[in-house]
Amino acid sequence: MSSTSASSENPVAVPRPSASLIVVNERNEILLVHRNPKARSFGGMTLSFSSKVFPGGNYDKKQDTSLAVTAIRETFEETGLLLVSSNEPSTTAPLDDAQLEDARHRIHQQKLLWQEFLDSRRLRLDVSALLPFTQWITPKEAPRRFHTQFFITFLPATPSTGFNSGAKHEHIPKTDGGQEVISTRFVHPSAVLREFHDGKITLLPPQFYLLTTLVDVLQGVSNTEKQRMRVEHISRSNFGRMTFNPRPLKTEGEDRVQGQLILTYEGDETRGGSPGRLHRANLRMANGLIREIVLQRNFDIYDNVDSHAHNFSQSSKL
Numbered sequence: 001m002s003s004t005s006a007s008s009e010n011p012v013a014v015p016r017p018s019a020s021l022i023v024v025n026e027r028n029e030i031l032l033v034h035r036n037p038k039a040r041s042f043g044g045m046t047l048s049f050s051s052k053v054f055p056g057g058n059y060d061k062k063q064d065t066s067l068a069v070t071a072i073r074e075t076f077e078e079t080g081l082l083l084v085s086s087n088e089p090s091t092t093a094p095l096d097d098a099q100l101e102d103a104r105h106r107i108h109q110q111k112l113l114w115q116e117f118l119d120s121r122r123l124r125l126d127v128s129a130l131l132p133f134t135q136w137i138t139p140k141e142a143p144r145r146f147h148t149q150f151f152i153t154f155l156p157a158t159p160s161t162g163f164n165s166g167a168k169h170e171h172i173p174k175t176d177g178g179q180e181v182i183s184t185r186f187v188h189p190s191a192v193l194r195e196f197h198d199g200k201i202t203l204l205p206p207q208f209y210l211l212t213t214l215v216d217v218l219q220g221v222s223n224t225e226k227q228r229m230r231v232e233h234i235s236r237s238n239f240g241r242m243t244f245n246p247r248p249l250k251t252e253g254e255d256r257v258q259g260q261l262i263l264t265y266e267g268d269e270t271r272g273g274s275p276g277r278l279h280r281a282n283l284r285m286a287n288g289l290i291r292e293i294v295l296q297r298n299f300d301i302y303d304n305v306d307s308h309a310h311n312f313s314q315s316s317k318l
Helices: 067-079 097-108 114-120 189-197 205-215 225-236 305-311
Strands: 016-024 030-035 056-058 084-086 123-125 131-137 146-154 181-187 260-264 279-286 289-297
Touching: 016 067, 030 067, 030 189, 056 067, 056 146, 067 097, 067 123, 067 146, 097 114, 114 123, 131 205, 131 225, 146 205, 146 225, 181 189, 189 205, 205 279, 205 289
Parallel strands: 016 146
Antiparallel strands: 016 030, 016 056, 030 181, 084 123, 131 146, 260 279, 279 289
């Protein structure tokens, strides 16, 4: 997609529509991928060897009819996890692991169209299982920008090993051979945040924010109906429908700290919020990588979340 701007001297990249999926298993672990740093970058910042993100990618108008479809397709390409149901299992033989891997790589290499694969196996995407979980727009200062719709979904307690009537097929996560993803794993949000704090991995602001939001909900090692209902409530609230348009806070003089970047979010006192309202992230940078993030959010999204509607406007401007 081309870049446009009001000034030809300082072009502003147009955000590319994309989608990312937060997959939660029965142990309250979240699926993360370790991207190949040579494959892509995020907003101009090269992903380090230790960067962890949720599976996802760009909307493909040739293959995707919605961003939810993008999220499912990209998750399959990057991890092998296929979120579908079979329409007519009695007339179509189940796909074994080898067939899934073959289809996955052919789709990724654009040798097989996604819809052709689904139609040939009479598979139905489990789009209804995806809950919207905020949108994020890369700051305009970045050379590469994305408008990403995040979704969240839950895997059942007993994943099927084949296609059954009305059942999902959860393929064991695997890498894509290093084309885009070096490793995949399920890990609890608290463990991810601890690894980031200890400097073992790098997180980007959207992932850090969403993991911090989920860690208080997904407590323990067994996913419960109450937890799923709470996440669904957040998804359907003003917060879940929110569009984040992070903006760097300009600091001068004594307030300016080398290697520090402050991103403000909707509802912050500098973004139309009431005096004293903080909704921002303090980033500490070193060698072009994010080493620390401190989230400042002095309101409780879990306590009557809809009462904060004025903080979660969907009218964010680019």
